[in-house]
Amino acid sequence: MADQFDVIVIGAGPAGYHAAIRAAQLGLKTACIDAALGKDGKPALGGTCLRVGCIPSKALLDSSRQFWNLQHLFGEHGISAKEPAIDIGTMIGRKDKIVKQFTGGIAMLFKANKVTPYYGFGQLQPGNVVSVKQHDGTTVELKAANVIIAAGSDSIELPFAKFDGKTIVDNVGALDFTEVPKRMGVIGAGVIGLELGSVWKRLGSEVVILEALPDFLAAADAEVAKTAAREFKKQGLDIRLGAKVSKAEVKVLPNKSSEVHVTYADAKGEQTIVVDKLLVSVGRRAATKGLLADGTGVKLDARGMVEVDEHCHTGVDGVWAVGDCVRGPMLAHKGFEEGVAVAELIAGLPGHVNLDTIPWVIYTEPEIAWVGKTEKQLTDEGIPYKAGSFPFAALGRAVAMAEPAGFVKILAHAETDRILGMHLVGVNVSELVHEGVLAMEFSGSADDLARICHAHPTLSEAVHDAAMAVAKRAIHKAN
Numbered sequence: 331m332a333d334q335f336d337v338i339v340i341g342a343g344p345a346g347y348h349a350a351i352r353a354a355q356l357g358l359k360t361a362c363i364d365a366a367l368g369k370d371g372k373p374a375l376g377g378t379c380l381r382v383g384c385i386p387s388k389a390l391l392d393s394s395r396q397f398w399n400l401q402h403l404f405g406e407h408g409i410s411a412k413e414p415a416i417d418i419g420t421m422i423g424r425k426d427k428i429v430k431q432f433t434g435g436i437a438m439l440f441k442a443n444k445v446t447p448y449y450g451f452g453q454l455q456p457g458n459v460v461s462v463k464q465h466d467g468t469t470v471e472l473k474a475a476n477v478i479i480a481a482g483s484d485s486i487e488l489p490f491a492k493f494d495g496k497t498i499v500d501n502v503g504a505l506d507f508t509e510v511p512k513r514m515g516v517i518g519a520g521v522i523g524l525e526l527g528s529v530w531k532r533l534g535s536e537v538v539i540l541e542a543l544p545d546f547l548a549a550a551d552a553e554v555a556k557t558a559a560r561e562f563k564k565q566g567l568d569i570r571l572g573a574k575v576s577k578a579e580v581k582v583l584p585n586k587s588s589e590v591h592v593t594y595a596d597a598k599g600e601q602t603i604v605v606d607k608l609l610v611s612v613g614r615r616a617a618t619k620g621l622l623a624d625g626t627g628v629k630l631d632a633r634g635m636v637e638v639d640e641h642c643h644t645g646v647d648g649v650w651a652v653g654d655c656v657r658g659p660m661l662a663h664k665g666f667e668e669g670v671a672v673a674e675l676i677a678g679l680p681g682h683v684n685l686d687t688i689p690w691v692i693y694t695e696p697e698i699a700w701v702g703k704t705e706k707q708l709t710d711e712g713i714p715y716k717a718g719s720f721p722f723a724a725l726g727r728a729v730a731m732a733e734p735a736g737f738v739k740i741l742a743h744a745e746t747d748r749i750l751g752m753h754l755v756g757v758n759v760s761e762l763v764h765e766g767v768l769a770m771e772f773s774g775s776a777d778d779l780a781r782i783c784h785a786h787p788t789l790s791e792a793v794h795d796a797a798m799a800v801a802k803r804a805i806h807k808a809n
């Protein structure tokens with residue numbers, strides 16, 4: 331006899347745990363299944379984001395940023411420290427402690443909200459039944475009127491550069507190096523490559539990033555990408571564009587250490603670099619392997635994503651899917667919103683996610699963030715727009731912080747003034763972007779933002795002046 335619930339959630343990552351907690355808050359008897367184990371071999375809730383993604387990478391980004399600033403920025407403030415050193419064991423231990431705190435936090439939130447956790451691999455069967463193969467080898471069956479699939483995503487592996495967890499790694503391995511690699515190669519100048527490449531570069535590694543596309547950060551605003559590329563170059567990150575990797579061979583040296591010989595072709599022809607560690611960060615794919623038993627009626631698209639409509643419904647009665655395993659950006663916060671929206675729809679409430687106002691953030695130095703459309707997208711779509719921007723180099727607070735790089739740019743409709751996009755590069759722009767998200771959610775205009783009082787001196791004033799610049803009336807720069 332199957333255990334009965336109102337809602338079963340498969341996956342306790344960002345999308346899944348939000349769905350489960352919200353469903354339980356709404357009075358629905360909810361179960362949430364997750365197969366993941368932590369570094370200690372015990373079940374760990376929270377998905378990629380909490381275990382091996384957003385949170386641990388931010389812990390290491392912050393540690394490495396402090397170390398970098400100590401060596402490269404503090405001098406400007408007149409601060410010096412003799413022979414700065416970093417203890418990688420302590421740094422990784424701090425990261426692990428944060429992960430444990432937050433994965434354990436989800437278990438506590440489940441308890442407080444009366445969500446029943448099941449630890450094992452969940453498979454959807456026909457008739458809204460989910461079988462769970464638990465870690466002790468036993469299988470239990472659960473049944474509910476509604477099942478929410480939130481299975482997440484896995485790193486894409488290149489056939490010629492298979493992960494070995496030691497020398498050729500994905501994000502998981504690159505969060506756990508025991509020492510700073512002298513030479514590190516990265517395949518893919520996307521979000522993970524730039525963030526984790528930055529971490530080890532700041533700690534002293536010689537980092538080469540090989541990107542197949544000819545343009546750097548093609549999804550971002552072109553000026554933002556150009557500014558970021560210039561800053562990364564100053565930091566010594568060696569980013570090679572139009573570099574198509576064809577081979578990665580691990581060679582074991584006489585002293586038992588290993589190195590990777592990476593072959594790639596670019597405009598100059600075939601080249602080889604030799605590195606001690608190779609991070610492969612060429613994107614992620616939906617983790618839907620083995621998720622669906624025969625006859626469920628749930629469809630996967632060509633890329634293995636669960637097919638859903640705009641309400642995250644699969645078309646099969648009572649079966650929904652959210653987060654990285656469905657269309658849309660693979661971002662934790664997009665999953666958060668979908669999880670909540672589906673739980674509310676199941677409870678008979680209105681639930682909706684606006685994919686047009688999902689913010690993007692890359693947590694490098696400087697940070698990169700955006701919401702809405704780029705100038706290129708607006709031009710391609712024939713939408714008339716006006717742009718206003720403001721540089722941090724002209725902003726008192728940013729200069730006082732010795733962080734003058736970057737700018738805020740606002741794009742507004744040429745006739746209605748409605749904000750269509752905001753693009754930022756610079757210090758703390760991961761926070762500033764939300765002013766754009768809020769304005770866009772409320773269908774705000776550039777003039778609305780320009781007429782809102784912003785505290786002085788703050789970084790947010792760059793948003794204010796950029797909004798004024800849209801109407802060529804910025805105060806702190808020539809228009």
Ligand SMILES: NC(=O)c1ccc[n+]([C@@H]2O[C@H](COP(=O)([O-])OP(=O)(O)OC[C@H]3O[C@@H](n4cnc5c(N)ncnc54)[C@H](O)[C@@H]3O)[C@@H](O)[C@H]2O)c1
Pocket residue numbers: 384488517518519520521522523525540541542543573574575611612613614659660661690691692693
């Ligand atoms: N800050 C964040 O929000 C954050 C952080 C980490 C991960 N993520 C998400 O995780 C997902 C995966 O991140 P990612 O960085 O792996 O993927 P990505 O899609 O961001 O970037 C992958 C890059 O690899 C390049 N590439 C692909 N194949 C290649 C090859 N054979 N040789 C050289 N380059 C190649 C692509 O052109 C692309 O630029 C993304 O969807 C991202 O949004 C987000």
